Amino acid sequence: xxxxxxxxxxxxxxxxxxxxxxxxxxxxxxxxxxxxxxxxxxxxxxxxxxxxxxxxxxxxxxxxxxxxxxxxxxxxxxxxxxxxxxxxxxxxxxxxxxxxxxxxxxxxxxxxxxxxxxxxxxxxxxxxxxxxxxxxxxxxxxxxxxxxxxxxxxxxxxxxxxxxxxxxxxxxxxxxxxxxxxxxxxxxxxxxxxxxxxxxxxxxxxxxxxxxxxxxxxxxxxxxxxxxxxxxxxxxxxxxxxxxxxxxxxxxxxxxxxxxxxxxxxxxxxxxxxxxxxxxxxxxxxxxxxxxxxxxxxxxxxxxxxxxxxxxxxxxxxxxxxxxxxxxxxxxxxxxxxxxxxxxxxxxxxxxxxxxxxxxxxxxxxxxxxxxxxxxxxxxxxxxxxxxxxxxxxxxxxxxxxxxxxxxxxxxxxxxx
DNA sequence: TCTGGGGTCCTAGGACCC
DNA sequence: TCTGGGGTCCTAGGACCC
Numbered sequence: 001x002x003x004x005x006x007x008x009x010x011x012x013x014x015x016x017x018x019x020x021x022x023x024x025x026x027x028x029x030x031x032x033x034x035x036x037x038x039x040x041x042x043x044x045x046x047x048x049x050x051x052x053x054x055x056x057x058x059x060x061x062x063x064x065x066x067x068x069x070x071x072x073x074x075x076x077x078x079x080x081x082x083x084x085x086x087x088x089x090x091x092x093x094x095x096x097x098x099x100x101x102x103x104x105x106x107x108x109x110x111x112x113x114x115x116x117x118x119x120x121x122x123x124x125x126x127x128x129x130x131x132x133x134x135x136x137x138x139x140x141x142x143x144x145x146x147x148x149x150x151x152x153x154x155x156x157x158x159x160x161x162x163x164x165x166x167x168x169x170x171x172x173x174x175x176x177x178x179x180x181x182x183x184x185x186x187x188x189x190x191x192x193x194x195x196x197x198x199x200x201x202x203x204x205x206x207x208x209x210x211x212x213x214x215x216x217x218x219x220x221x222x223x224x225x226x227x228x229x230x231x232x233x234x235x236x237x238x239x240x241x242x243x244x245x246x247x248x249x250x251x252x253x254x255x256x257x258x259x260x261x262x263x264x265x266x267x268x269x270x271x272x273x274x275x276x277x278x279x280x281x282x283x284x285x286x287x288x289x290x291x292x293x294x295x296x297x298x299x300x301x302x303x304x305x306x307x308x309x310x311x312x313x314x315x316x317x318x319x320x321x322x323x324x325x326x327x328x329x330x331x332x333x334x335x336x337x338x339x340x341x342x343x344x345x346x347x348x349x350x351x352x353x354x355x356x357x358x359x360x361x362x363x364x365x366x367x368x369x370x371x372x373x374x375x376x377x378x379x380x381x382x383x384x385x386x387x388x389x390x391x392x393x394x395x396x397x398x399x400x401x402x403x404x405x406x407x408x409x410x411x412x413x414x415x416x417x
Numbered sequence: 418t419c420t421g422g423g424g425t426c427c428t429a430g431g432a433c434c435c
Numbered sequence: 436t437c438t439g440g441g442g443t444c445c446t447a448g449g450a451c452c453c
Contacts, residue, residue, distance in 0.1 A: 291438085
């Protein structure tokens with residue numbers, strides 16, 4: 001049996017914990033650049049403010065003038081999350097922190113779930129000052145669903161137990177399938193086409209259909225909904241696989257120097273975080289894109305993935321990022337967003353002995369040629385410090401070269417020639 | 418003169434999550 | 436003028452090898 005503890009309007013509740021004047025008022029927490037609302041209190045939801053609604057549109061409406069907006073403060077939220085975790089650990093159960101505001105716990109040993117759930121809620125509210133809801137179920141997916149029901153019933157106890165099979169079957173008939181964890185908008189659309197609307201319709205489908213439409217993830221979700229646990233509690237986080245630093249710009253950027261400055265900054269942050277986790281990266285991806293919401297701007301977006309000599313050195317990461325940008329950049333667009341993603345992460349200690357990554361010299365040569373072309377035309381080569389050869393950082397790949405990458409790069413070159 | 422096919426690895430992109 | 440940021444998993448299909 002699992003329980004899911006999910007904080008209510010987490011970011012807003014964190015703000016309220018430190019400023020009681022926000023209680024009972026419509027509050028939203030804003031994304032980076034104060035761009036859009038990413039958390040809303042019930043009062044704000046009741047005013048019709050949608051998740052992800054742009055703040056500049058909200059504040060333009062006179063009837064929403066009293067809505068209070070807070071810029072997000074992630075270190076505060078992370079700290080509050082840790083407090084909740086510690087409260088749950090204090091109950092002596094196994095805890096899996098699933099996201100910043102959600103934790104699964106193993107409740108096999110719990111006999112009176114209602115009582116236990118209420119005690120949890122009270123304790124979290126008292127110690128961490130955060131209101132939350134608790135959902136119980138024989139699988140994680142059902143516990144998630146139970147939590148949703150607990151949240152939806154605002155006047156209720158904040159605890160919902162879906163451990164009873166017949167009770168579930170009854171409920172499934174009135175719950176839209178899109179409410180289920182793992183069923184997103186694309187899946188809903190596909191399911192609608194074959195007449196599936198409720199969770200009950202969904203679990204009644206033959207396996208072959210589910211498999212065909214939603215692959216193995218869909219099958220897993222069905223099993224979980226039937227009470228057959230496919231997902232276990234992960235009390236220890238797995239090794240990190242990627243790390244990203246991405247931002248939308250406060251205003252559109254048209255000058256190359258400005259974009260380069262942004263990308264260098266992201267690369268610096270990324271390398272810092274990499275070192276913070278004791279990791280090195282074996283590949284780096286840079287992307288830039290125009291504003292997809294704009295109806296007037298010409299659109300362009302592209303990304304490039306480069307192999308690195310595994311490293312967490314700022315100079316190496318920044319050097320590779322600049323080279324990538326050099327190849328990506330196209331003049332004459334208004335850029336709205338850029339980012340850098342570090343991939344092929346490994347623990348720092350295992351780095352020794354993996355200095356020369358390219359397994360296929362012939363293919364490297366092809367890429368090198370393409371890159372040399374870029375460099376001849378578009379600027380200098382940033383060399384890896386201490387490199388024995390004059391290869392640019394981004395010509396060093398660990399695995400096979402992606403042919404589509406080479407193609408894409410030549411497309412870019414062609415477009416610019 | 419005839420020009421295979423199966424296994425494996427890799428990547429981009431889609432979908433989903435909070 | 437202003438529309439988030441950070442992740443994971445799965446699959447199709449290309450490239451390669453023998």
